[in-house]
Amino acid sequence: MQLLQTRAELLHWCETPAQRTVPLHFVPTMGALHRGHSSLVEVAGRPVAGSAPRVLVSVFVNPLQFGPGEDFSCYPRPLEADERVASEAGADALFRPSVEELFPGGEGQLTRLSPPRELQEVLCGRHRPGHFDGVATVVARLLGLVRPERLLLGEKDWQQLVILRRLVADLGLPLRVQGCATVREGDGLACSSRNRYLSALERLRARALPQALAAAREPLMVSADGSAPVLLATVRTALERAELEVEYVELLQPHSLTPLTRLSGLGLLAAAVRCGSCRLIDHTILMTRQPLVAIDGPAGAGKSTVTRAFAARLGLVYLDTGAMYRALTWWVRRQGVDPADGTAIEPLLKGLDLKLTTATVGEQRVSLNGHDVTEAIRSPEVTGQVSLVAAHACVRTALTRQQQAMGERGGLVAEGRDIGTAVFPDADLKVFLTATVAERARRRALDLERRGFAVPPLVELQQQIAGRDHADASREVAPLRQAPDAVELITDGLAIEGVIQALVDLFRERVPEEAWPEAS
The missing domain is CATH 3.40.50.620 (HUPs)
Structure with missing residues (x-):
């Protein structure tokens, strides 16, 4: 060195x-x-x-x-x-x-x-x-x-x-x-240069600081009824019983540092005390539900590939909502129904058995009414008609309800084209993942070739992608648009690992590592 x-x-x-x-x-x-x-x-x-x-x-x-x-x-x-x-x-x-x-x-x-x-x-x-x-x-x-x-x-x-x-x-x-993440010593005290000021007896008393904060954390993981005055009084009492001089105990929104009267989502519970001549600070992150990430963007932006890897790295469940719409489109075609006829499609939604499962190698499998349709839903025929099916209000309502039920407890990352605006407007992180039409056409050609489908000229693919963008953005129900609080991430020129790292960095700006560590 x-x-x-x-x-x-x-x-x-x-x-x-x-x-x-x-x-x-x-x-x-x-x-x-x-x-x-x-x-x-x-x-x-x-x-x-x-x-x-x-x-x-x-x-x-x-x-x-x-x-x-x-x-x-x-x-x-x-x-x-x-x-x-x-x-x-x-x-x-x-x-x-x-x-x-x-x-x-x-x-x-x-x-x-x-x-x-x-x-x-x-x-x-x-x-x-x-x-x-x-x-x-x-x-x-x-x-x-x-x-x-x-x-x-x-x-x-x-x-x-x-x-x-x-x-x-x-x-x-x-x-x-x-x-x-905060690193702690064996007794739970956060590592600090000032810990060396503590005598042996003061050190025993100081342990009450991390203990009081930790005691406030567990119930709030499963309950949104976190009243700030009650919570703060409970922590303060525990600190005073340990003969610590309390400087402050506060419950705040973690990023704006504005005071909270009731916990909803993430909250920062922080305290400062004096123990002898030593001033100690510590905090914990409270969560009423596990983290929820919404990744939107146009077709062909590479959402599925990076979202799947990002979810695995953070230990979150991956929800491919686009696959749900593709699966339904495949079913509509199989039943011989016109994809543009919402009235004819509505009866097909009753009793629909749509399942997303993760295989041992990490790839998501899609089944519909007992049929494994994982590969079939990526065909050019399904791709060309999925926007028509997704535009019907009955379809959006049925699948949105199912997606919201999946995300009720959090702990997942969902990708699609209306996740941050319509499905999970309260997500902790919203990303609008996009790329130029030319770049998306290039990626689409490579994907078709890999899957064994015929590859049209790039100009034709660009026209198809631009047309789908227009259809998605102009539909009456849940049109494709960037949520006001979403971060735009343009992936042109970025390798997959670079996009994943960018997503991890954005996630960490909103969800601290100590609250949600990366998967081991």
């Missing part, structure tokens, strides 16, 4: 983004490194979309984020131990500048950043005025020097993570912020 102490050394080692042959991942710290930091460095070193990165760790005790009477002068600075921990965790370089090196003109000449007040006036920000101004100013300074492709931060400091994500978004910085 290389030790860097000056800005010149740092800039030479980092290179510019255009000069790099591999991505650069960055872990900023204030030193006194522990297992939580080691975990961040280890995660930073993992390949992303097939590319192994270099990892830079910084150690800088930032004077701007300490208030009067706080522990800046006595904050632990075990320099040799920090070098050893960073190296053993896999860091390629450690940047350890002095205050004079990072602020060459002095603190008074430094351009300062101030994150939005609504993100600072809750939790720690309310009790540490100016703290997050100092954090944002120094992290922005470091990012300007390092220019990494990925910034890794611990979920333990949740308010800091939210604020720095906002900083990166507002400044339009070309990097991804990745939050990593």
